[in-house]
Amino acid sequence: MLQALQKTHRHVCDTTVGALKRQYMSLSIDAGGDMLEHIRPTRLMLVELECYKVSLSDAEKKNNFLQSLGPDWNGYIGALEACGSMEELLIKAAAGARRRSTQAQR
Structure with a gap:
């Protein structure tokens, strides 16, 4: 019975x-x-x-994030690629979004 429960829950978790x-x-x-709403x-x-113990490397996370950006961000991708970690990339992207928003309001 225990094995049946483990098998069922493992399948649900994997799905x-x-x-x-x-x-x-x-x-x-x-x-x-809105970049902030994307972040x-x-x-x-x-x-x-992470809660499901799925480990993605920073390189995978960064690559996926950069690929998720639309054409509006093409000129900014080079600066984001230079970031050392995903956290740094997200902080820089948020700062860029705030800067764009401020410039648009002027």
Whole structure:
């Protein structure tokens, strides 16, 4: 009986993790989208994946984030690629979004 429960729950967990990872990999920001609103679900999904013990390297996280950016951010990707960690990249992207917002209000 214990083995049957373990098998069932492992299957549910594997399915959940797979769906979450697909959802994370499909995140994107549309043209004119709000970068801060893009960063928030990215962070949440990464934390959730960590809870399921899914380890993604910083390189994988950074690559996925950069690929999720729309054409509005093409000129900024080089600066983001130079970041050493995913955390640094997200901080820099948020700062860039705030800077753009401030410039647009002028």
